[in-house]
Amino acid sequence: MTAITPRPMSGFPELLPEQQIVFNRSLQIIRETFEAFGFAPIETPSVERKEVLTSKGGEEKEIYAISRMQSQPGEVGETEFALHFDLTVPFARYVAQHKDKLTFPFRRYQIQKVWRGERAQKGRYREFYQCDIDVIGRGSVSLFNDSEIPSIIYKIFDRMDIGAFVIRINNRRLLQGFFEAQGVAHGQIADVLRAVDRLDKTSRDTVFADLTKNLGLSEMQASAIMAMTAQSLPTDELLTQLSNGASYGNATYDQGLAELKTVVAGMRSLGVPEANFVIDPSVARGLGYYTGTVYETKLIDHADLGSICSGGRYEDLASFFTSEKLPGVGISIGLSRLMFALLERGVLPTGAQTVAPVLVTSMDPARMDYYLQTAAQLRSNGVGAEVFFDKKGLGDQLKYASKKGFKLALIAGADEFSTNSFKIKDMRTTTECTCLASDVTETVRQLLAE
RNA sequence: GUGCCUUUAGCUCAACGGCAGAGCGCCUGACUGUGGCUCAGGAGGUUGUGGGUUCGAAACCCAUAAGGCACCCCA
Secondary structure (H helix, E strand, C coil), X not given: CCCCCCCCCCCCCCCCHHHHHHHHHHHHHHHHHHHHCCCEECCCCCEEEHHHHCCCXXXXXXXXXXXXXXXXXXXXXXXXXXXXXXXXXXXXXXXXHHCCXXXXXXXXXXXXXXXXXCCCXXXXXXXXXXXXXXXXXXXXXXXXXXXXXXXXXXXXHHHHCCCCEEEEEEEHHHHHHHHHHCCCCHHHHHHHHHXXXXXXXXXXXXXXXXXXXXXXXXXXXXXXXXXXXCCCCCHHHHHHHHHHXXXXXXXXXXHHHXXXXXXXXXXXXXXXXHHHEEECXXXXXXXXXXXXXXXXXXXXXHHHHCCCEEEEEECCXXXXXXXXXXXXXXXXXXXXXXXXXXXXXXXXXXXCCCCCCEEECCCCHHHHHHHHHHHHHHHHCCCCEEECCCCCCHXXXXXXXXXXXXXXXXXXXXXXXXXXXXXXXXXXXXXXXXXXXXXXXXXXXXXXXX
């Protein structure tokens, strides 16, 4: 029998237990925060019909189709299904399909893997987690949601303890109205938005050249756009500055500005610290379907990761699936990109290889019943415990406990049995104490609480 | 889809065209009632694959595959 050589698969990363534990902890924070804001969990199948996935102009070569390796002889093993490449398109289908059973405004969160058939590189995978929330309304959806979303982002990253971060906020109407006032042709606004969006990735000269040479704007237009989008001021000063510009006489601009002010006021009511958000007129969110508020979030010490959480407001979620207008606002956290980078950089230190805090050692194989009962008792009191089953010396058992990162080791041999007691060794401090067998659970709890 | 780089032990990497090596990790023992430290020993390789040049190739050439990076785009 020849062994199959295990090899890495590009773009399909995997973690060791001590890393996965850290990853899952972050996942838990995200889930709890979403639920604290009243978002309901849903999950859609990993696959959708091909026509659903391509409805919104999904790049076909980036979509993995699925098929059986072999069907009937001569039959092509193809199906009409493909793996979803994001969670928005399946969600749109879901809402359109179930809209008569859902209650609006519909708030849902969705944490699932998605797949993209791209060439992998740093921070870009072919299989990764997305954590999405969206609020969908029928006909309209309140602007207060736009304030609440940064509050959710703030709570999550604050709890995840991954260093300083800033939520950058902008409003697409503000940009669009400004571009219109500068005389940018209607059909070119999307292109200009895309060019501006690259401001934090490339040099200002490059963007300027892009605007003038590629998009054919005059130097005056380009200068005005650069000056407007490059503004960097404290929130209130910037809002004043933008209000002074209200003399553009453009209704879209004025609406965008008013929305921005409302969103900021709401964020302050929700207690989002000033240090964690900024109005950044250069945030445009590429092309996309965003129409109002847009968000990006960056780690200050890891700006090279790009936006780790972005989203915004859109006019219509499911225009391909229903004629009913379903506007919404939402964000997506690219958890895999974020976590893999932070684990690699040691920002999130890894610890134990187990989530159970207690190892019950077994010095006397004849008394395994006793060890098993003790572990069972710990578990039914909410304390995770593992029993060491193999016949090895105590030294080996403690070595095992040490390597895996158990916090406490329970020891019982002839000495302890004679006094009906247990010895508890704290692996972190190397200290030991002895307690009656009947007090084990309580003593363990106290030690773990320290 | 385009371009560049890389590939030698589980991992990180050495080896002038001339015997395939180190560190870390892993296993065993010192140590059958006490982990991390230390010491001693051990296992582990068709040098990604196929061809070519050469007396001789891990090294040079060609092809191919895989991996990585950048562009594009995005999380």
